[in-house]
Amino acid sequence: MPDFIRNGLQILLNVMKSVRPVDIVDILLLSYLVYLLLKLVRETRAIQLMKGIGLLFLVYVASDFIGLKSITFITNMVLNAGLIAIIVLFQPELRRALEKFGQTTFRFSRMTFGADESVTERWRHAIPIICEAAEQLSRTNTGALIVIERSTKLGEQILNGTVMKAEPTTELFGNIFYPKTPLHDGAVIMRDGIIWAAACFLPKPQKEEIIDKHLGSRHRAAIGMSENSDALVIVVSEETGQISVAHDGSITRNYTRESLSRLLTDTLIPPDKEPAWRGRTIRLPFLRQKLRGRKSDETAPAQDTEIEETVPAASDSAKEG
Numbered sequence: 627m628p629d630f631i632r633n634g635l636q637i638l639l640n641v642m643k644s645v646r647p648v649d650i651v652d653i654l655l656l657s658y659l660v661y662l663l664l665k666l667v668r669e670t671r672a673i674q675l676m677k678g679i680g681l682l683f684l685v686y687v688a689s690d691f692i693g694l695k696s697i698t699f700i701t702n703m704v705l706n707a708g709l710i711a712i713i714v715l716f717q718p719e720l721r722r723a724l725e726k727f728g729q730t731t732f733r734f735s736r737m738t739f740g741a742d743e744s745v746t747e748r749w750r751h752a753i754p755i756i757c758e759a760a761e762q763l764s765r766t767n768t769g770a771l772i773v774i775e776r777s778t779k780l781g782e783q784i785l786n787g788t789v790m791k792a793e794p795t796t797e798l799f800g801n802i803f804y805p806k807t808p809l810h811d812g813a814v815i816m817r818d819g820i821i822w823a824a825a826c827f828l829p830k831p832q833k834e835e836i837i838d839k840h841l842g843s844r845h846r847a848a849i850g851m852s853e854n855s856d857a858l859v860i861v862v863s864e865e866t867g868q869i870s871v872a873h874d875g876s877i878t879r880n881y882t883r884e885s886l887s888r889l890l891t892d893t894l895i896p897p898d899k900e901p902a903w904r905g906r907t908i909r910l911p912f913l914r915q916k917l918r919g920r921k922s923d924e925t926a927p928a929q930d931t932e933i934e935e936t937v938p939a940a941s942d943s944a945k946e947g
Contacts, residue, residue, distance in 0.1 A: 748819025749894045752794045753887060756816075759799035760862055760869050761883040769864030770803045771813035771844050773828070774894070778855035780815055780826075787812060787826030794821050803862075813847065813859075829854050831875075841877075848872035858893060860886070 686701035756772065763770045773780065788809060792798060794816070802809045802824050812825035831850035841849075848859035852872040859872040869881040871889060881889070 745818045746895060749890075752816065752819040753890045753894065755794045755796055755799075756860070756890065757883045757887045759794075759796045760860060760881075760886060762796060762800065763803060763862045764867040764869050767864060767867045768800075768803050768805070768862065769810075769844055770799070770860070770862035771828070771848060772799075772860040773813050773815045773826070773851055774858040774860070774890070775815060775817045775822070776856045776858070776894075778857065780817075780855060780857065783813075783826045783828060783851075784815055784823040787815065787823040789823045790821050792821045794819070813851070828859075845870065845872070845877060849875060849877055852876075858890070 682701055682704060686698060686705060689697035689701060760770065760772070773783070798821065799814070801807060802814060802821075804810060809824040813828055814821055815823045815826050828847040828851040831846055832853050842863070842865070844861050844863070848861045848870070849872050851857055851859050853875040856874070861870045861872065861877075862868075863870070868879055869886060870877050870879040871881060871886070872878075
């Protein structure tokens, strides 16, 4: 065996011997953080900003190599202040990342210690009413926007609306979204299974420049709300009566009453009905997923409609409410 191969193998063996378990954990965590960073900036304005920072660094290296002192000095000063600039420029993305981290922590806590049974029962009562109201509003082409609050609290949006704290009914939804009423222009926010506020204004989407031009103001507001929180946002188009749901920055369309009910039930209601003593014990997440899959295989009816997902993609429909 040649000496350089033997020496290379010896160096590799020495490195492997010096690796501790904590070093492997460190590398895995760093890799995961880099993956989250790339996932965060993908398809947002942040990716363009990162390209600009990378280009600026290349200019600095090239100017320093050639000997362009003025350019080198300027780019060096800009890069030295890069951390503050990144915080300022990436403020929306960093805020969204911290919110998602908080949402993940909340979901883990809920999966571990269980959900409040009273809240679950209120959602069991509210889901059929929401689906019936959406179906009726769809039949009459009445525009509607219903935000289902989850772990991210929407106090900022609630404050700019009208607080109601009312039990949901089909008639109440119809009165709120009737075009002649004062509360129809805005969104209804539901918290813990009750109508918490109406006439609420939602934030604009972060990726507005890549959203389908055919989507109207309600759909854009729904996408914006789903980007800034983990809420489910139900939209009824004023133009076509089509029912859509926005979540995590994307919008899924062509829902019916049955498919909407399945989505809300799977999202808001724990999949397993356990005795009271089990509700106070630790629940392992992988067992919950297994139970969810087994229950859906046994009880889920056949899909009654084809659901089209927009992330957001091109649409051949006319402009919707």
